[in-house]
Amino acid sequence: MAQITFDSVSKTYEGGYAAVRDLDLDIKDGEFMVLVGPSGCGKSTALRMIAGLEEITGGELRINGRIANGLAPRDRDIAMVFQSYALYPHLTVAQNIGFGLRTRQVDRATIDRKVRETAELLELTEYLGRKPAKLSGGQRQRVAMGRALVRSPNAFLMDEPLSNLDARLRGQMRSEIAKLQRMTAVTTIYVTHDQVEAMTMGDRVAVMNRGTIQQLDTPRALYDRPKNLFVASFIGSPPMNFLRGTVEAAEGPAVRLGDTLLRLDPRHAGLGQGRPVILGIRPEAMRVGGDSGGLSATAAFVEDLGATLLLHLENAELDIVPPNVAEDDVDLNVVRPRLRAVTEGTARIARDEVVRLAVAPEAIHVFDPASGEAL
Amino acid sequence: MSSLALKHNIARRTALLVITILFLLPVAWLISTAWKSSDDIFSIPPGLLFNPSLTQFNSVFAYFDVWSLLRSSVIISAGTVVLSLLLGIPAGYALARSTSKAAIGFAYFFLAIRMVPAVAALIPFYLMMRDLGLLGTWWSVVIINTMLNTAFVTWMMFSYFRAMPRDLEEAAMTDGCTQLGSFFKVAIPSARSGIIASVLFCVMFSWNDFLYPMFLTRLDTKPLSVALLTAYGTKDITWGTLGALAHFSTIPIVLMALFLNRYFVQGATAGVH
Numbered sequence: 001m002a003q004i005t006f007d008s009v010s011k012t013y014e015g016g017y018a019a020v021r022d023l024d025l026d027i028k029d030g031e032f033m034v035l036v037g038p039s040g041c042g043k044s045t046a047l048r049m050i051a052g053l054e055e056i057t058g059g060e061l062r063i064n065g066r067i068a069n070g071l072a073p074r075d076r077d078i079a080m081v082f083q084s085y086a087l088y089p090h091l092t093v094a095q096n097i098g099f100g101l102r103t104r105q106v107d108r109a110t111i112d113r114k115v116r117e118t119a120e121l122l123e124l125t126e127y128l129g130r131k132p133a134k135l136s137g138g139q140r141q142r143v144a145m146g147r148a149l150v151r152s153p154n155a156f157l158m159d160e161p162l163s164n165l166d167a168r169l170r171g172q173m174r175s176e177i178a179k180l181q182r183m184t185a186v187t188t189i190y191v192t193h194d195q196v197e198a199m200t201m202g203d204r205v206a207v208m209n210r211g212t213i214q215q216l217d218t219p220r221a222l223y224d225r226p227k228n229l230f231v232a233s234f235i236g237s238p239p240m241n242f243l244r245g246t247v248e249a250a251e252g253p254a255v256r257l258g259d260t261l262l263r264l265d266p267r268h269a270g271l272g273q274g275r276p277v278i279l280g281i282r283p284e285a286m287r288v289g290g291d292s293g294g295l296s297a298t299a300a301f302v303e304d305l306g307a308t309l310l311l312h313l314e315n316a317e318l319d320i321v322p323p324n325v326a327e328d329d330v331d332l333n334v335v336r337p338r339l340r341a342v343t344e345g346t347a348r349i350a351r352d353e354v355v356r357l358a359v360a361p362e363a364i365h366v367f368d369p370a371s372g373e374a375l
Numbered sequence: 376m377s378s379l380a381l382k383h384n385i386a387r388r389t390a391l392l393v394i395t396i397l398f399l400l401p402v403a404w405l406i407s408t409a410w411k412s413s414d415d416i417f418s419i420p421p422g423l424l425f426n427p428s429l430t431q432f433n434s435v436f437a438y439f440d441v442w443s444l445l446r447s448s449v450i451i452s453a454g455t456v457v458l459s460l461l462l463g464i465p466a467g468y469a470l471a472r473s474t475s476k477a478a479i480g481f482a483y484f485f486l487a488i489r490m491v492p493a494v495a496a497l498i499p500f501y502l503m504m505r506d507l508g509l510l511g512t513w514w515s516v517v518i519i520n521t522m523l524n525t526a527f528v529t530w531m532m533f534s535y536f537r538a539m540p541r542d543l544e545e546a547a548m549t550d551g552c553t554q555l556g557s558f559f560k561v562a563i564p565s566a567r568s569g570i571i572a573s574v575l576f577c578v579m580f581s582w583n584d585f586l587y588p589m590f591l592t593r594l595d596t597k598p599l600s601v602a603l604l605t606a607y608g609t610k611d612i613t614w615g616t617l618g619a620l621a622h623f624s625t626i627p628i629v630l631m632a633l634f635l636n637r638y639f640v641q642g643a644t645a646g647v648h
Contacts, residue, residue, distance in 0.1 A: 053545050073548040080549045086542035090564040103551035103560075147550070157549075 002064050002078075002154035002187045003029045004050060010058035011045050011211075019045040021211040022059070030185045032178070034202030036192055037234070042211040043191045047157050050189060051080050063154065074103075079148035083160040085140045087132035087147075094119070094128040097146040104151075118150040121180075138169045149180065155187040162197065174200060195235050199223070207231045229372040232280045232365060233323035238310060238340050240280045244319035244369065247275040255279055255366075258317030260295055265361045271375065278321055280365035283310070286341035287358040288349070294358035297339055299349055306345055313339040313355060402625075409618030416614055431615035438616070439602055441623060447513065448582055448598035448624070454517035455524055455581040456574055462521070463528025464570065468562060470529070471536035482533040488526035493586045501590060511593035519591070520581040527580075528573045535569035536562065571638035575631065582628055599624040 006025040012018045020042040027033045035043040048054035049061055052073035061068050068076060079100070087096050095102075098115045106114075119125045122142045132140055141161065148156050161177070162170045178201045181188045192198055198205045199219040206216045207230070214234075215227040226232035232240050245255040245262070253264040253271055262279065264271075271277070286295075288311070297313035320337035341357055349355060366375045408416055410427040435441060466485075470478045496519070504515040543565060547557035563570070585600045592601065603620055 051545075051549050053548070072553070073545075074551045074553065076549075078549060080546065082542045082546060084540055084542045086540065086546035088543065088547075088561055088565065090567065099547070100550035103547075103556065147546075151550075 003027065004155060004187065004189070005062040005065075006046070006049075006059070007062065008059040009046075009049065009056055009061055011042070011049065011054060012057045018211050020049070023211075023213065025206060025213065025216065027187060027189060030187055032181050032188045032190065032201060032203045034190045034192060034198045034205045035208055036195060036198035036205055037208035037214075039193060041208040043193075043208050044159055046208075047080075047159055047189055047191045050076075050155070051078055051157050052076050077151075077154045078157060079151055079153040079155075080157040081144045081148050081159065081161045083163055085132075085144040085161075085164075087140055087143055089132055091131070092128065093124060093130055093132070093135070093143050093146075096132065096143055097124075097150050100147060100151045114150050115146075118146045121149070122146050137165055138173070141165060141169075141173060145177070145180070149184070152184070153186065155189065156181070158188065158190045160192055161190075163192075163194070177201065195237060199235070207234055209234075225374070226280070226365065227374050229278065229280070229367050232367070232374075236282055238283050238342070239323040240282050240365070241286075241339050242321035242323060242367075243279045243281070243339075244321060245277060245279055247271045247273060247277055249273055255364075257295070257319070258315075260317075262295070262359065262364065263361045264364055264366065268366055268375065271366070276369050277375065278367040278369050280367060281359055281363065283340040283342045285359055285363035286339075286343075287360075288341060288343040288347060288355055289358075294356055295339075296354055296356050299351055299353050299355055300338055301351060302349055304345065308342050308345050309347055309349060311339075311341045311343065311349060311355065313341060313357075315339065405618045405621050407618075408614050409622060411615065413615055431619040434613075434616055435619045439605075439620065441620075443595060444597065444599045444602045445623060447588075447592070447596055448600070450513050451516050451520065451584075451588065451598055452578050452581045454513065455520040456577045458517065458521040459524035459528045459577050460570065460573060462525045463573065464532050464563070464566075465558075466525070466529040467532025467534075468536050468558060470533045471539075472541070478533075482530050485526040485533075486530040489523055489530070491523075493523075497586065497590060500587075504591060510591065511596060513592070513596050515591040516581075516584070516588045516598075519587050520584060524577045524580055527576060531573050531576070532566065532569060535566050539565060568638040571635055575635055575638070578631060579628060582624075 004027040006023045008022045011020040098111045101111045207214045215231045245257040248256045253268045297315035300312045300314045303310040322337045412428045415425045504510045509515045544557040547561040
């Protein structure tokens with residue numbers, strides 16, 4: 001069991017590129033901590049620092065209160081699951097799982113017993129004699145998990161362990177890993193770029209960008225109260241809509257967006273008249289067919305997802321800011337940003353139909369356009 | 376199979392057959408020569424049917440100490456292989472895992488050593504061996520062959536290790552290995568086919584090496600490859616004896632290639648870039 005502390009830890013490469021800057025993070029004993037962010041945000045570097053695979057160029061890393069900056073990987077008693085699984089190709093499944101015990105000179109009988117127990121837990125018993133090349137992707141992933149589990153280490157480090165699996169298997173393994181972690185109560189640090197994994201698995205989630213933590217909070221708090229534009233756009237799928245507007249006081253705080261005036265929550269009463277702001281509204285917070293006073297927009301196209309409809313809406317009056325998150329459709333969105341709204345699958349909305357959208361004042365996030373911070 | 380695919384297949388197989396015959400004809404001639412009596416060897420047209428005789432083999436055993444020749448060939452090849460791997464594998468690994476940009480340059484420099492014409496190195500090396508008192512010993516041939524083959528093994532293993540994900544060694548280190556331990560327990564076993572291919576190349580190079588042992592060995596240390604030349608008499612060439620002796624020099628290599636063929640192809644193609 002371990003408590004892991006980053007005390008203004010940095011990693012700067014020889015060329016001057018800073019992968020991690022002044023990272024402060026306190027991971028509690030037994031916690032499931034998720035590091036999430038786009039590629040190149042420093043999350044994997046931070047993880048590899050804990051493993052001892054990446055040299056720390058500044059600050060202190062402590063494991064159980066002991067400075068670990070210069071500790072060799074094998075002296076940290078930490079197990080890591082790699083994105084590529086990194087299974088030893090020349091060893092059988094059983095030998096792969098037992099490898100860490102063998103290097104630590106555990107006696108044969110104990111190794112055999114532990115390997116069998118672990119294999120049973122992961123439903124790998126019938127594959128114990130096979131080589132990794134003869135396994136499916138999901139089975140390889142489970143062997144990689146087994147290799148970590150069998151040792152009862154100080155901490156589990158997982159570097160995008162599910163990204164090589166197909167969607168169905170990923171969903172299954174997601175809950176499986178979360179369950180195993182609760183069962184073993186071993187401190188786990190999990191790196192992913194997938195915000196769904198971050199939301200569903202972590203006790204706490206650190207959203208990272210450009211080598212620093214943007215926000216460290218529970219998944220619910222990240223979703224409900226994002227601290228800045230980056231977190232707001234990264235957490236949630238489909239991503240939040242952002243609209244430029246100016247503050248206007250009617251009976252209570254409100255924001256003018258083109259022709260429409262959107263009412264804000266009373267907590268925003270302190271915003272100065274005429275102040276430019278960016279509003280953040282989640283697609284699922286938009287109620288289609290609302291009464292007057294809401295936004296109106298034309299359906300550019302409708303994605304029928306079965307349970308829900310995802311509407312892509314246009315309105316030339318609105319100044320829509322594209323979310324600054326790398327997504328598949330990001331290019332399209334930058335060229336021609338659209339509003340997105342989610343509604344029930346039973347609703348019948350055709351292309352080019354004008355849709356009225358109501359938004360509850362408490363569901364509107366307000367950000368400062370210059371700093372990107374939540375107001 | 377469609378008729379087009381069938382035609383394609385027939386054409387391809389015919390081409391393969393022609394090429395194979397072309398390559399195997401000299402070998403077939405060599406082998407048949409060894410089993411013919413001296414009269415049959417020069418019969419024109421060459422007879423496809425003949426009474427196999429052991430005369431040529433008998434004269435080989437009468438004139439040559441075949442076992443001594445075989446022993447020399449085996450010692451020279453084995454010594455070269457062991458030393459080349461011992462030096463070349465760690466060197467290739469170190470270059471592959473180096474973060475220096477010069478590493479690739481070094482690796483190709485090593486390959487270039489292998490391309491140095493053998494004759495160019497012969498005279499200085501001969502003098503060095505003479506001064507060291509190693510002239511005429513197996514050591515002299517083993518050392519020069521090791522030098523050339525280590526260069527090749529280094530380059531080959533460099534390509535191989537570079538293509539191998541670093542994750543494997545990192546996993547071994549988090550699993551409790553030292554850096555050296557991860558090299559021995561994970562990197563080397565994972566590179567098995569590359570190593571076997573290196574062994575094959577080294578054996579082929581040193582088993583077939585003629586020039587160096589020709590000048591560096593004496594009567595009791597000379598290998599098969601050199602002995603083959605002595606079948607050339609001063610007045611004529613005893614083709615039959617040559618053919619029979621060639622059996623001993625060819626069969627071990629052919630057998631080895633047959634058994635390790637799988638690794639040979641894998642090693643020669645994987646990771647080379």
